[in-house]
Amino acid sequence: MTAKIAIIQMDIAFGKPEINRKIAAERIKEAANQGAELVLLPELWTTGYDLENFTTIAEDFHGPTHTLLSQLAQQYNLTIMGSSAEKNMEQFYNTLVVYNPQGKRILSYRKAHLFRLMNEEKFLQSGEEKGSFTFKETPVAGVICYDIRFPEWIRTHMIDGSRALFVVAEWPKPRVDHWRSLLISRAIENQCFVVACNRVGSDPNNTFGGHSMVIDPWGNVVAEAQEQEEILTADIDFSAVETIREQIPIFQDRRPDLYE
Numbered sequence: 001m002t003a004k005i006a007i008i009q010m011d012i013a014f015g016k017p018e019i020n021r022k023i024a025a026e027r028i029k030e031a032a033n034q035g036a037e038l039v040l041l042p043e044l045w046t047t048g049y050d051l052e053n054f055t056t057i058a059e060d061f062h063g064p065t066h067t068l069l070s071q072l073a074q075q076y077n078l079t080i081m082g083s084s085a086e087k088n089m090e091q092f093y094n095t096l097v098v099y100n101p102q103g104k105r106i107l108s109y110r111k112a113h114l115f116r117l118m119n120e121e122k123f124l125q126s127g128e129e130k131g132s133f134t135f136k137e138t139p140v141a142g143v144i145c146y147d148i149r150f151p152e153w154i155r156t157h158m159i160d161g162s163r164a165l166f167v168v169a170e171w172p173k174p175r176v177d178h179w180r181s182l183l184i185s186r187a188i189e190n191q192c193f194v195v196a197c198n199r200v201g202s203d204p205n206n207t208f209g210g211h212s213m214v215i216d217p218w219g220n221v222v223a224e225a226q227e228q229e230e231i232l233t234a235d236i237d238f239s240a241v242e243t244i245r246e247q248i249p250i251f252q253d254r255r256p257d258l259y260e
């Protein structure tokens with residue numbers, strides 16, 4: 001099973017969902033014209049880290065961001081994913097959603113590991129559920145930014161059979177070497193594709209590093225953006241995962257009796 005993936009590496013207008021929705025809709029159209037079947041938007045792509053204003057700009061699943069994603073997914077026959085500010089019963093979450101080509105929301109994954117350096121724990125609740133879903137009949141998973149520093153969390157998704165890990169992020173430029181190394185490590189140790197979308201530009205507190213990437217299950221970087229806005233595309237062939245898992249059968253050779 002093969003798929004064309006598009007990563008929308010974009011700047012984000014701080015606390016301005018309407019502007020971000022307009023720009024993202026244009027980029028999604030461009031990606032669709034390039035033949036993309038799955039489009040990845042960054043972490044908190046509608047608001048950025050304007051956490052203090054989440055009381056007014058966060059949305060439930062009936063809000064304009066979700067209506068737009070559902071409509072665009074159907075219009076362009078695409079799967080679309082990205083995280084945004086979720087409001088639920090006066091609680092707030094950083095939530096990754098996936099809309100399928102029928103416009104149905106098939107995943108809502110709340111970020112499990114909140115990042116203190118960007119004050120998430122002061123404003124947000126963390127999630128408890130995994131980010132597993134199915135894309136083109138293939139089990140895959142999605143997580144959010146800081147989550148990639150927790151290999152044990154990623155492994156729980158891979159033990160369930162995932163063939164690809166999708167990551168959305170707002171990862172600051174000073175740690176972009178960590179971003180690259182962590183993503184490559186997650187691909188090698190889990191023998192899966194890693195498809196990762198970071199933002200570019202700045203907010204009042206950080207400058208973000210870009211370097212969105214597609215990595216194959218051997219750990220080769222098959223596509224990588226630089227530090228400007230860009231639509232990065234790649235074709236991925238999920239059968240490569242089986243080939244590598246047969247060559248070095250780590251999932252058979254694990255010793256959970258020693259470490260679980």
Ligand SMILES: NC(=O)CCC(=O)C(=O)O
Pocket residue numbers: 043115118144145146147149169170171172175178
């Ligand atoms: N938005 C985030 O979770 C950032 C994570 C990060 O920068 C890190 O170094 O980890």
